[in-house]
Every structure is written in C-alpha cells, then in structure tokens.
Amino acid sequence: MDVQQSLSSLSQARTGKRKRVSSYDRSGGNKDYYSIKPGDKVEICHIKGAGAITHIWMTMAPDAPVEEAFLPRKIVLRMYWDNEKEPSVEAPIGDFFGMGHGMTRNYTSVALMMSPEDGKAFNSFFRMPYAIDARIEIESEADLPIKFYFYIDYEEYGELPDNELRFHAQWNRENPTDGSSEDGMDNAYFEFGGKNTTGEGNYVILDAAGKGHYIGCNFNVHNLRDTREWNWYGEGDDMIFIDGEPWPPTLHGTGMEDYFNTAWCPQQEICTPYHGIILGGGPNWSGKISAYRYHILDPIMFDKSIKVTIEHGHNNHRSDDVSSTAYWYQQEPHRPFAPLPKVEKRLPVEDIKPFNPDSLAKIFGHSNP
Incomplete structure (x- = not known):
C-alpha cells in the first residue's frame, strides 16, 4: 500500500486492538532492556492468538564501556508463526533491518529503516500476520554481554482472514x-x-x-x-x-x-x-x-x-x-x-x-x- 492510499484510509473504521510487547522495566525502574549474555538464546516475545505484528523497533549495545566490532552480524533474529518448529525469519539482526557488513548507517525506506544515532535504531514496518501465535527469539554470538531494547507493536484479532500469507526472511552469503x-x-x-x-x-x-x-x-x-x-x-x-x-x-x-x-x-x-x-x-x-x-x-x-x-x-x-x-x-x-x-x-x-x-x-x- 503506498503512502497516499494509507493516508486516504486512515479515517476508515478498523477492527482489532492495538497492543505491544516491550523491554520496559517491569519493576517500574529504568532498566528498560534485556541483558543478554554471549551464547544466550532469549525469547523476547510470545504472542498468543490471532493478529499481526505491524512495527518492530530494536536497538542494542555492549553492556560495557566499549564498542564491539561487527555486533549487527553477531546477533541473530528469528521469528516463528503458528506453532512452527523451524523459523520463518532467520538472519543476523543488522542484515534483517536492511544493511550488511556488520555495520549500521542512517537510511530510510518504506519498509525498513536504520535511524539515529548512527543507524543503531532498527525499525521494520513489514506486516507479519499469524493465526495461532507469534514468537521472536534473539541469539547472541557476541563477545560481550549486550543491552537489548525493543518494541513489538501488533494488532490483536478475533481471527485471521484465510487469505493472509506468512512473512519470511532469509540471509545468504x-x-x-x-x-x-x-x-x-x-x-x-x-x-x-x-x-x-x-x-x-x-x-x-x-x-x-x-x-x-x-x-x-x-x-x-x-x-x-x-x-x-x-x-x-x-x-x-x-x-x-x-x-x-x-x-x-x-x-x-x-x-x-x-x-x-x-x-x-x-x-x-x-x-x-x-x-x-x-x-x-x-x-x-x-x-x-x-x-x-x-x-x-x-x-x-x-x-x-x-x-x-x-x-x-x-x-x-x-x-x-x-x-x-x-x-x-x-x-x-x-x-x-x-x-x-x-x-x-x-x-x-x-x-x-x-x-x-x-x-x-x-x-x-x-x-x-
């Protein structure tokens, strides 16, 4: 859907409920990130029921006063739909959000974006529907522990229309x-x-x-x-x-x-x-x-x-x-x-x-x- 179609449809009534999973500090404090250690596989969300993820924001940094080279190639992003055992999305996190070489850079497209500072704020606007559940997993092969922040914004439905296909992404080299x-x-x-x-x-x-x-x-x-x-x-x-x-x-x-x-x-x-x-x-x-x-x-x-x-x-x-x-x-x-x-x-x-x-x-x- 192009920008003009999106603007023209904003006034139309919508079904469903807007919801979010994020890394906010459940205690009410300011530790609004997940601590992920080298070798960890962390399920950052498991959404049950029918719906569609419509926006993802993520950022990360070493949990130490140093920069780690090629960090976007060392962290793996996986997504699973509808109780599947094998991922429908699997890629190094930087590559998934639009740029390879283990680098980040400010850029903007209609679907994916890397935003300031220095392209380290990752955004996706791809629609990702599911009928039963959605799971997102992060695996770290970094050298140092990282702080990992995220928003997963989604719509919750009573049921998913039969004509909705599932989103996939795969890395190759x-x-x-x-x-x-x-x-x-x-x-x-x-x-x-x-x-x-x-x-x-x-x-x-x-x-x-x-x-x-x-x-x-x-x-x-x-x-x-x-x-x-x-x-x-x-x-x-x-x-x-x-x-x-x-x-x-x-x-x-x-x-x-x-x-x-x-x-x-x-x-x-x-x-x-x-x-x-x-x-x-x-x-x-x-x-x-x-x-x-x-x-x-x-x-x-x-x-x-x-x-x-x-x-x-x-x-x-x-x-x-x-x-x-x-x-x-x-x-x-x-x-x-x-x-x-x-x-x-x-x-x-x-x-x-x-x-x-x-x-x-x-x-x-x-x-x-």
Whole structure:
C-alpha cells in the first residue's frame, strides 16, 4: 500500500486492538532492556492468538564501556508463526533491518529503516500476520554481554482472514562467489566477455517452494578484486525463475544496478521508499557496497516456486564477498532453511586498502571513476 492510499484510509473504521510487547522495566525502574549474555538464546516475545505484528523497533549495545566490532552480524533474529518448529525469519539482526557488513548507517525506506544515532535504531514496518501465535527469539554470538531494547507493536484479532500469507526472511552469503580465473584473460573480457545462457552459477538471493510473492532484498558486496584496472563489480544480470521455468526466465534483467533502479555504475548514496544505495564503495568501486530493492508496489507472484538470482559479474566472472537478505510472503509450510553459519563464517573480511584517488586519474582521466 503506498503512502497516499494509507493516508486516504486512515479515517476508515478498523477492527482489532492495538497492543505491544516491550523491554520496559517491569519493576517500574529504568532498566528498560534485556541483558543478554554471549551464547544466550532469549525469547523476547510470545504472542498468543490471532493478529499481526505491524512495527518492530530494536536497538542494542555492549553492556560495557566499549564498542564491539561487527555486533549487527553477531546477533541473530528469528521469528516463528503458528506453532512452527523451524523459523520463518532467520538472519543476523543488522542484515534483517536492511544493511550488511556488520555495520549500521542512517537510511530510510518504506519498509525498513536504520535511524539515529548512527543507524543503531532498527525499525521494520513489514506486516507479519499469524493465526495461532507469534514468537521472536534473539541469539547472541557476541563477545560481550549486550543491552537489548525493543518494541513489538501488533494488532490483536478475533481471527485471521484465510487469505493472509506468512512473512519470511532469509540471509545468504557466498564468500567468495565462485568466479573465473583471470589467467590469460584481459580486463575487458573479464568485465564484459562471455555468454551466460543457463543462469547456472548465479548468486542465489532466494530459492523458495510454495505459493506466495517475493517482496525484495537488501544486497551487499565486498569488492575483493585488487587491481588498477576498471573494477566495476556490478555487471551481472538479475534472473528470476518462477515456477520452474527454463532460461531465459520471464524476469531477466540487464545489470545489477538496473535491478536496484539505479544506473551507470553508481556510487552516489541515495535512499528512496523502494530502492537505494546505503553504502556506495570507495575509489574504483573498492570496498563495501550495500543496496536494496523492495517490491512493495510490484510483488513477484509464484504458484509453486521461485528462484531469485543474479550474476556475480558478467557471466559470473567475479569472486567477491556477496551477502543478501530476501523477504517474501507465502503459504505454509515453507522449505526449511539451510543452517545459518556460525558467527566466524558470518563476519566481514578485512578491507583491501583502496588506491589513492589521484593515481586513478592516470587510468580514468579524472579522480573519480
């Protein structure tokens, strides 16, 4: 529902009751957070009956006078609907709220937001319905105890309409992606040569079975190629295969930046309601990049299955650190998720030192590629 539709419907009568679960101090004091120790799994809410979560706010910090590196990758968020044993949502908490690399940054979209201070206030406005119950769990693989604050705002109903699908989110990472050797290959061919006529080997954002609709992803790249040559990471096409269709799929795109609704190898950072670049990367597209595309007004429907993929470089030539969180709605049961990697397999890798921008002028004829 777009902003204008939401404003125009605000005066209409609504059913249900507005409720909240939060971390407030039950004693009436000011310890308005949960203390979570390394290794803890904590159920922060268990809502019984029919309803829908409509807003989540969370923030966290080490329970010590130090900052812990990559904390948003070390804390895992899980959600369960209707007595299910396997989660429908499982992702590192920072990635779930829209940005990878174990980082936070102020940004705003229509569905997810990181708000001041320094993007450490996480917000979700995705609707998350349930007929029997809803459970949310936090697992810490941090090095230090944390203070964890939250609001879970929801609507309580007498019963849930039959046409409500369940919300899902899943994290994925390939580090590095399975690229090609550059031996004997010049840079022009590495960046632009060869043909992909199957989609095999593409990076997989989502592989789901059932009936539902895909509503988008956030997507993170760490450029691992150390070169003074043209080093654009995003020449890969998006390919979305619906209900087992063969290549070329109905939804075949023209390039990574095109899928994210930008153009011409962008680095400028921008946040719009449905797409954006939160982190643009360094000189010659070095370092870390983070982007999002949310199909709020244009969900991608599937009846039996969906496989959302994108090339890692044209013809899957590149070997970068790529991660993503996919969001979708579907009927249950959903395909069980692969086990989430332990924290040591989730942490970002060290940055390759970017080149001095002045030296790049000799390559590109100006100081910014």
